[in-house]
Amino acid sequence: MAYRPSKQFKKTALGAGAAALLLALNAPAALSFAGDTYHSYKIGRYSYRIQYGSWGLIDLPAEYRINAMHAALLHTGKVLLIAGSGNNQRNFDKGTFSTVLWDPKDDTFRKIPTPEDFFCSGHSQLPDGQLLVAGGTARYEVLGGKVTRAGGGMRVKNESPDKEVRLAKGTVFRSPSGVEYVSKFDVTVPKATRRFEIPYGQGGRMMPWKTVVVAAEARVFVEAVREGAGGLTTQAAQYAVAGLTGRDAHDVYGLAERLSADKQDFQGIKSAYEFDPVAEKYVPVDPMRDARWYPTLVGLQDGRVLAVSGLNDVGDVVPGDNEYYDPRTKKWSEGPFRYFPTYPSLFLAQGGKLLYTGSNAGYGPKDKGREPGVWDLATNRFRKVGGLADPDRLETSSSVLLPPAQDQKVMVLGGGGVGESRLSTARTAVVDLKEAEPVFRPTARLPQGVRYLSSVLLPDDSVFTTGGSADYRGRGASDIRKAQFYYPRTDIFVAAASPTVGRNYHSEALLLPDGRVATFGSDPLFADKDNTRLGKFEHRLEVYSPPYLYRDAARRPVLGEGPAELAPGARATFRAPRAERIQRARLMRPSAVTHTTDVEQRSVELGLEKTAGTVTVTVPADPTLVPPGWYMLFVTDADGTPSVAKWLRVRPDRPTVPPAVPPAVAPVAPQEHGDGWLD
Known part of the structure; x- marks a missing residue:
């Protein structure tokens, strides 16, 4: 007799089959849940934290979530997070600029009124504890293909020695053929200068004094009034200033060599402020001589600050005009002339010279200003430092003066190719500035190639490194959610706990007074591996507690x-x-x-x-x-x-005394000597 299952058996079997099917369909999720649960259990154990440390997210209220482009620790123990317009042109167009002050002691936040767009400014700690913030954004870039009006730099000349000239934003410049261009910013042109010359006649006979007027000059960005190809020009021409008459029309005019529809880069501002940590507000000081976007500000031994590089008010890399800020007078003065790409890493070395590691953040040609070297500010001589592997991958690399500073060793870590290159490197190298002929020597390699790596000095003389991505701005979901310690004495990397948040472009990390490390920001280009969805700025604030904070608290x-x-x-x-x-x-x-x-x-x-x-x-x-x-x-x-x-x-040791600066001369190509020095 054939076997026939009962109705109850059929129901039980069907139920078991359905459960098995559901389990099979949900196995990846179940395994992931189990894996996440185990991971949370593992990283929460004391034995794990005492070896690797731990990460924790800070509860950040929605109203304080800004695009933190800049982070600075103040002597009050609070952290200043600066967004400006936050790489968001809608904020820029509305004049919405943001700064938030975070107190790590109790995780409270406060909005700070922000007078100008400090997005991509420079900053430096001053002797009295103020934070100098200089430069920022005057105009957002317009990518190639989206430029509808020809534009470029207009040199505005003033031949009058009797008065300066102020031209408001919107001033019209007219070409000889009648094509009109309008200025996008206010511009002030100083008075012309008079120079006395003694001409000589035949036989060297001295003639009467002769007065020569030398025109003054300023620069402003202009755009064609009308869209289309009619505003394009590739030939130098003189432009009349609409509205000027008589002698003024003769004395004031514009000169432009090329007005094109090429990509128009970001443009900088001249503004400078000191942030007062006690009053918790920005205080304006005299503006810089040059507009700067992406500048480096480096503090010097006499308390002054040197501002270097940046994109100027027409979107060009500042050609080498650097300047000093004196915190006593709140004024700027001319510095030594030398070209660097934007955000160059410059470290004050023992003796007062600056080491340029070659690390930078981007703008500038790949074959100019990218070689590391020691820069003598007093003589303006630059001695190249060789030895780096992957020298074409210094953009977006990290540089640190290794602890203790008395050792005078500087390390370069990771980096990528110029621009939107896919290249990155795991190379690290250290230069010993105490050597007679300093040269970079290879050190322990990072676990993988990385750019945008954050490197933070810790009180135990280790270097904590975290974040970064393998590709440009995290493309292809290439954020590296790993961290490690570097120990200079033994030249080894040791794994640390992995962060939750990936960090690439526009990210920061810094040491807090309680020994923790705080991380901020990240501005990925895309949000998926296939690069089909645009990325969003990372607002989460994550703090790392090193293993030393899990040792016996009673013995700390x-x-x-x-x-x-x-x-x-x-x-x-x-x-x-x-x-x-x-x-x-x-x-x-x-x-x-x-x-x-x-x-x-x-x-x-x-x-x-x-x-x-x-x-x-x-x-x-x-x-x-x-x-x-x-x-x-x-x-x-x-x-x-x-x-x-x-x-x-x-305290400052003595009053500020400016170092000798070579006489200003017309910029010339640097001359290399056999001893490796550049003039």
């Missing part, structure tokens, strides 16, 4: 009462329970970082003496090692566990 070094400022070379005594456990002391300069460019951070070794219940530290007397300003003072035990930092200001 503590710094108590002590002075808040001292002079170079001076000593300072602090109360310190368990002083016998303290082994090292470091002064760490607070970061001011953007576009993986952070030339502010440095870690200085201090002399250390201990008694029962106190420690006494001695600050080096050399201001090229310890530029004046506010620092975080950390002490660490034998295991590298740091205290919470005390803020300590190192």
Whole structure:
């Protein structure tokens, strides 16, 4: 007799089959859930955190979510996050500029009124604790193919020695053939100058004095009034200024060589401000001599700041006109002439020269200004430093002055090809500036090729590196969600806990006074592997707690009462329970970082003496090692566990004295000598 299943069996079998089918269909999700659950369990265990550290997201209220392009730690312990227009032209067109102040102690936030577009500005810590912010955006780029009106730079000349000329935005310049162009910004042209010459006649006989007028000049961006090809010109011409009559029409005119429909780059502004950390507001100071977008600002041993490179007011890379800011007078003055690509990484070295590592953030030709070298500001001589592997992949690389600063070793990490190149490198290299002939030497390689890598000095003399992407702006979902420590003494990388958030272009990381590392921003080009969906700016704020914060809290070094400022070379005594456990002391300069460019951070070794219940530290007397300003003072035990930092200001040693600057001459191509120096 054939077997026939019962109705109950059929129902049970069908139910089991359906369950099996559902399980098969949902197996990937179930496995993923199980994997995520196990991962959360694993990274939450003490044994994991004591080895790798941990990451945590900060609850950021919606009203404070800005496109953080710039991050700076202030001596109040708060972090200034600057967006400006935030790479968002709608914000720019509306005049909506943003800054947010974050207090890591209690994770509170405050909006700061932002007077101008500081998107892609430069910044530097000043001796009194103010943050200098200079440059930013005057005009957004217009990509090739979307330019409807011819445009370019117009040189406005003034031949009158009696008065300067101010032309408002919207001034019309008319070509000899009647084609009209309109200025996009206000422009002021100084008075012409009179020069006296003594002509000589036949036989060298001296003739009467002769007065020569030399026209003054300013520059402004103009666009054709009408759309189309009618505004294109490739020949130099003189342009009349509409509305001027009589002598003014003769004295004031425009000169342009080429007005095209090519891509029009971002344009910079001249504006400069100091941010006051106590009043928590921007304070205007004198504007720069040149407009700058993507400039580097580097603090010097005398308290002044050197502003270098950037895109100017017509969208060209500043050809080499650099300038000094004096915080005493709040004014700018001429600096040594030298060309660099935008956001060049320049580090103050012992003795007062600057090391250019070759790291930069982009704009500029691939064959100009990209070789590393030592720059003597007093003589304006530049000595090339060779030895780097993958020298064509320095754009978007990271550079740090390794701890302690007294070792005078600077490291370059990763980087990519020029522009939208797919190339990246895992190369790292270190140059020892104490050598008679400094040269980069290869060091331990990164786990993989990376650009936009963030590198942060820690109080235990390690370098924490995190984030970045393998491709340009994270294309192809190439963000690298990994982090690692680099130990200079042993030249090794050691894995750290992996971040949740990927970071590429427009991202930052910096050290907090409690020993944690905060990360911000990221501006991916696309949001998927196939590069079909546009990316969105990353607003999540993630903080990393290194393994040293999971050691026995009762044994962590503590710094108590002590002075808040001292002079170079001076000593300072602090109360310190368990002083016998303290082994090292470091002064760490607070970061001011953007576009993986952070030339502010440095870690200085201090002399250390201990008694029962106190420690006494001695600050080096050399201001090229310890530029004046506010620092975080950390002490660490034998295991590298740091205290919470005390803020300590190192006063300027002497009044500002400008170094000698070579006489201004017409720019010429640099001449290379056999000894490797460029003039």
